Amino acid sequence: TQLLEQSPQFLSIQEGENLTVYCNSSSVFSSLQWYRQEPGEGPVLLVTVVTGGEVKKLKRLTFQFGDARKDSSLHITAAQPGDTGLYLCAGAASGTYKYIFGTGTRLKVLA
Amino acid sequence: NAGVMQNPRHLVRRRGQEARLRCSPMKGHSHVYWYRQLPEEGLKFMVYLQKENIIDESGMPKERFSAEFPKEGPSILRIQQVVRGDSAAYFCASSPRLPATNEKLFFGSGTQLSVL
Numbered sequence: 001t002q003l004l005e006q007s008p009q010f011l012s013i014q015e016g017e018n019l020t021v022y023c024n025s026s027s028v029f030s031s032l033q034w035y036r037q038e039p040g041e042g043p044v045l046l047v048t049v050v051t052g053g054e055v056k057k058l059k060r061l062t063f064q065f066g067d068a069r070k071d072s073s074l075h076i077t078a079a080q081p082g083d084t085g086l087y088l089c090a091g092a093a094s095g096t097y098k099y100i101f102g103t104g105t106r107l108k109v110l111a
Numbered sequence: 112n113a114g115v116m117q118n119p120r121h122l123v124r125r126r127g128q129e130a131r132l133r134c135s136p137m138k139g140h141s142h143v144y145w146y147r148q149l150p151e152e153g154l155k156f157m158v159y160l161q162k163e164n165i166i167d168e169s170g171m172p173k174e175r176f177s178a179e180f181p182k183e184g185p186s187i188l189r190i191q192q193v194v195r196g197d198s199a200a201y202f203c204a205s206s207p208r209l210p211a212t213n214e215k216l217f218f219g220s221g222t223q224l225s226v227l
Contacts, residue, residue, distance in 0.1 A: 040220070041220050042115070043154070044218070092214075099156065100156055103152070104152065106151070
């Protein structure tokens with residue numbers, strides 16, 4: 001069974017601080033996606049990383065895919081209250097057609 | 112271009128009743144996924160369907176749960192004889208093609224099911 005474990009599970013920080021969220025698996029994924037979900041809404045895709053070692057930037061967010069394609073990280077620089085939400089990583093389980101989601105990291109940025 | 116539409120947004124049922132959750136995918140999308148989310152948790156895969164076919168239902172309980180995606184109309188997730196443990200948010204996602212590298216899932220706003 002392929003699992004995606006995220007850490008930390010909860011994170012509460014002050015506005016302006018930096019943070020990193022991790023997504024780890026013992027399995028290899030052809031790609032990993034990061035989603036952000038706000039209360040009462042469905043997840044919205046932030047980025048897809050495909051190549052081992054790949055780094056993608058989206059404004060203050062930096063995403064990295066591990067060299068072995070088993071893990072990924074999301075780094076937020078100078079967090080803002082608008083970054084508050086549930087961050088989920090997801091990957092297509094090899095040999096199946098289903099996307100599995102990580103356990104999630106709930107981020108709260110205090111003004 | 113409307114997004115993925117789910118209804119109802121909130122559904123209250125008593126134990127033993129049936130719950131029907133509807134999902135209309137984005138226009139042109141023929142692939143639908145259903146996920147379940149408990150408070151403070153991530154999304155758990157339930158079922159993946161294409162038009163008129165169930166492709167992967169490995170995440171769906173064998174009893175009381177069923178899903179369909181007919182040629183015409185929305186995808187339906189049906190829960191018979193609901194129990195309190197079925198209370199959760201149920202999300203539907205659609206995509207235009209088979210899962211592949213860079214394929215994007217578009218999610219609806221979910222249906223919050225509460226079983227009294």
